Amino acid sequence: MRDDESLTLDRSTTPQKASTPTASPLPHWVRVLAVAGLVLAAVNLRPAVTSLGPLMKEVRDGLGMSGAMAGLLTSVPAACFALFGFAAPRLARRHGPGAVVCAGMALITAGLLLRPFAGGTPAFLAASALALAGIAVSNVLMPVIVKRYFPDRMGQVTGVYSMALSLGTALAAAVSVPLTDAMGHGWRLGLGVWALPAALAALVWLPLVRDRSSRTAAAPVAAAPAASGEHGRITRSRTAWMMAAFFGLQGTSAYVTMGWMPQIFRDAGISADKAGLLLAVTMVMGVPLSFALPQIAARMRSQGPIVLVLAVFQVAGFAGLWAAPAAAPWAWALLLGVANCAFPLVLTMIGMRSRTGAGVVRLSAFAQSTGYLVSIPGPILVGALNSSSGGWGLPIALMIALVVPQAVCGVLAGRNRYIEDEL
Template identity: 45%
Template sequence: MAGEDAVAPDAGAAAGRRPGAKGHTALVGSGLLLIGVALAAANMRPAVTSLASVLGEIRSSLGQSTTWASVLTTVPTLCFGLAGVAAPFLARRLGLARGIGLALAVLAVGLTVRAVDGPSAVLAGTFLACGAIALCNVLVPVVVKESFPHRMGMATGIYTSAMAAGGALGSALTPRFALWFDGWRLPLATWALLALAALCVWSVAARHDRSAAPAAPSTTPDRQGSLLRSPLAWAITLFFATQALIAYVVMGWLPEVLMAVGHDAATAGLLLAVVMVVGVPMSLLTGPLIARSPTQSWWAAGLGGLAAVGILGLLVAPLWAPLLWALTLGIGMAVFPLALTLISLRTRSSAETARMSAMAQSLGYLIAATGPFLFGLLHDATGDWDVSLLMVLGVLVVQTVLGVIAGRPRYV
């Protein structure tokens, strides 16, 4: 179909034997590799959501200020933006298999370090962990494109579903672990076991096909550095930035908004869990459909509209049908797999996918880091959440327009 053709311009190579970028062979697209991709993706959110779920307890036990907590919560998006720049260089130097394996090892170390000492260790460990996640954020989609060219939609759906499930588990289980172990340190360090499990599977699954001939030197002009001059590349980048901004506003502030209108803390936490968990089936369902669609513009418009319904519901009638608003907002936030899929669909080669992914995620997360700060600043300035929610609606409009533009079938 059209979407499949778009992501496999060199479809004459057999699946699992396709040459990768820079003359290296692709990783063998086996079922075990897909499990490795899913486990790697499951590690990309618990480092953030587990920390947020016990942040108050961490701050109290360490005697730190709200300013320190604000710095700590800013680290993930900044790392996602800054460390992702190094991903294409790391992939060229080490290859995808070793690069992702190294990132998973560093993630396990960072998750352990932040639980062993005081405020400096928490900051340093979070920086290490989120820097490692940033590398996986950029490199894993390249594996999806390169090793599963004819099943890219299915592989992207599994990847994004595992990411959503990992984030939900980190948020839901860490507070329970903290009660069982009477403290936050061991529960935070426990997530290093998931990183080690992913590393073990990845070490076995990530194999290059040695029988496949390396790619012949490309006859097309070298496009290194050209993405910054591509309007489509900027549309994809800003589309990624706006959807990430909204996602981090929702993850960071939705409980506060719900409690301000009369919901108790337990209900507010449950509704946030609904928003996050609904992304699991949505990613599985929409991933293959998005990749096979001849255009992705209608997906961007539809998902943006559903998210807008959820935000409008919170703004106009927050107590009338909160579960409905959570469901529509959660479905609308399934725009994340669309953003990832567009990075692959709009590039011609694995090397170009890596550069597009680095550009979109590095600049995108840096822009997204401003969202939660502005959302809270507007609340402080106005005394309620209405203007803040209107800001989110404005960003949703921009996101939808950018998605419609980026969804038209062509290459950067």
């Protein structure tokens, strides 16, 4: 692999010998609107999940939900992301990525509006699935949107929308309980209020529904070598499989943290307000790191060292939760917040492991959809182990053990490779 084929932020490292099609300049309004749309979409990609964690006890009591069913609920995001994520590339080819993301924001709005009216667990799960379907297609297309509209600024723009994603995640975790208390209508209104920012995001994406100018903007990074592998099966790529496994294992950790960490703190005697605030601290850590980390990763030939550093923080955070959750809760929240930055890292790696926009679509869909399938059992197993053992020792020990394969897959996925060469 030639060094000059690396996809970085530095324009001077762009291949000079490859025959690259000339990209038509995008209208200024399109780029401005695309940035605004990316930021608003990213803000809405996690509140459906993180608003639920601090209120999980109230939701379980209100719906008569068992521990195993609550574990299933924390795995619904991964299941929906896997199921609907596979459809995202086909929908984007047929209707355009802007139209699909706009529809995704509309689905989030509808699901979050319907969820408070659920009279039982099945209806609550169905409404959640509707919102999560919108999140799923938007999740897959975020790296694609960046590649198409900003092929020369992938690290910077990925950092911006990753930062917005972390901000939305943290905001929902921090204010859901205080909002619920302030509005005085129980958990239902506290969850339903998050439909408002999703509706705003859908409105911003409307002008981009019929935009096709970005199709000429994402020229291949190295067109000639990419052509030989463009139509090969993505399942033949070892890098794609490692990316999917790394995505899935880091997703397992993230959804266990978002879904169960507040309950771990509450079971240790910490109040609901403080537990929600601790989850917010974990998510807030991703705001500055999600902006800086993609830019650092994009300048490195291999992202393995970053993967290993994040793994160390992850082990330390879970070990603290296992040994003494109430002794230093802020420290455990901070450590796991750093570890959760594996998500913007893997998004950056997806954009760097293919030479073309079409390759990024395929890799993003495969890695995210397969990865979310991998992450489904984790939160369910954590809930079941908690119910059967009556404590959090076994579930947290499982999470610590999973760090090892996560780090191995991340190091292998972070090697300086292009999927086209493996196809």
